[in-house]
Amino acid sequence: MRISGETKVCALIGYPVEHSLSPCFQNAAFQHLGLNFVYVAFPVKASELSDAIRGVRSLGFHGLNVTMPHKITVIKHLDELDDAAKKIGSVNTILNRNGRLIGYTTDGIGAVNALKYNGVELYGRKIVILGAGGASRAISFTLAEEAGELVILNRTVGRAERLAFDINRLISRSVRIRWGGLTEENLREELKDADILINATPIGMMPNADETPVKRDFLHPDMTVFDLIYHPLETRLLKEAKNVGAKTINGLDMLIHQGAASFKIWTGIDPPVNVMMRAAEEELKRREEI
Numbered sequence: 208m209r210i211s212g213e214t215k216v217c218a219l220i221g222y223p224v225e226h227s228l229s230p231c232f233q234n235a236a237f238q239h240l241g242l243n244f245v246y247v248a249f250p251v252k253a254s255e256l257s258d259a260i261r262g263v264r265s266l267g268f269h270g271l272n273v274t275m276p277h278k279i280t281v282i283k284h285l286d287e288l289d290d291a292a293k294k295i296g297s298v299n300t301i302l303n304r305n306g307r308l309i310g311y312t313t314d315g316i317g318a319v320n321a322l323k324y325n326g327v328e329l330y331g332r333k334i335v336i337l338g339a340g341g342a343s344r345a346i347s348f349t350l351a352e353e354a355g356e357l358v359i360l361n362r363t364v365g366r367a368e369r370l371a372f373d374i375n376r377l378i379s380r381s382v383r384i385r386w387g388g389l390t391e392e393n394l395r396e397e398l399k400d401a402d403i404l405i406n407a408t409p410i411g412m413m414p415n416a417d418e419t420p421v422k423r424d425f426l427h428p429d430m431t432v433f434d435l436i437y438h439p440l441e442t443r444l445l446k447e448a449k450n451v452g453a454k455t456i457n458g459l460d461m462l463i464h465q466g467a468a469s470f471k472i473w474t475g476i477d478p479p480v481n482v483m484m485r486a487a488e489e490e491l492k493r494r495e496e497i
């Protein structure tokens with residue numbers, strides 16, 4: 208990598224960020240295409256966000272990724288939001304266009320692209336999504352543009368209801384949306400004829416890798432199971448889904464595709480998704496060996 212006086216700086220801000228895979232796969236993509244860009248990560252606590260954004264402006268950073276805990280609070284520091292970020296109410300990507308900071312969200316499109324990249328048809332399909340937090344919100348909004356039916360199941364039912372209400376209010380297309388609690392009964396009923404199941408809760412994430420949000424008996428071979436978790440790469444949910452013959456997609460696909468969408472916003476160039484994926488997989492392998 209050749210750093211010069213003209214190198215464009217992209218950065219991740221959040222807290223914590225030291226284990227993020229983004230620097231590894233974004234730099235791999237910049238290098239692969241010979242772009243004079245570099246990507247670094249900065250730990251920024253909630254109380255430091257406003258100073259950090261002032262710094263981004265005065266130092267002329269080209270782009271940012273924004274992660275927990277700033278995805279919502281960063282909005283008030285920006286000059287403009289794209290339509291999806293406005294509807295969803297969160298930002299994970301910022302472009303500095305001639306001094307104006309523009310906020311985008313690529314979480315939803317990252318999940319949708321991960322599904323499409325793996326050959327999963329969305330149009331008219333019944334999709335059951337578990338969770339109604341930030342990730343589910345971004346993904347549900349984006350999926351509602353194509354799905355036939357969307358069912359949101361969440362531990363706190365009111366949050367699922369709110370999300371369904373917001374989608375119905377803010378998207379132009381009419382889509383069947385239902386919601387309910389994350390109960391065994393709802394899972395059994397809703398998964399019978401579901402085409403796609405998405406886990407957008409942390410159930411099954413390290414150190415609780417023996418947990419799963421869905422009983423194996425409710426999974427079937429005609430469904431695609433997509434778990435947003437990437438630590439571990441193959442969750443218990445995905446292992447059991449694979450065992451029943453279902454198609455499976457892991458959280459690394461989503462991470463790469465949301466990063467790829469950010470890359471496109473910063474550079475205007477189609478991202479080398481395979482290069483990004485390989486770099487992230489190698490980095491994960493390297494970390495396991497340490």
Ligand code: NAP
Pocket residue numbers: 314337338339340341342343361362363366389406407408409410412435436437458459461462463465
């Ligand atoms: P969040 O905003 O904190 O939302 C968490 C969601 O999970 C909420 O709906 C919450 O339900 C539910 N939940 C949490 N603990 C639970 C439990 N023990 N039992 C049942 N439900 C539980 O988090 P988020 O940002 O949406 O992230 C959700 C998951 O997606 C995390 O595992 C995160 O690592 C993953 N993720 C992955 C990517 C990627 O690129 N692969 C990107 C974003 C997120 P309540 O509403 O009842 O609290």
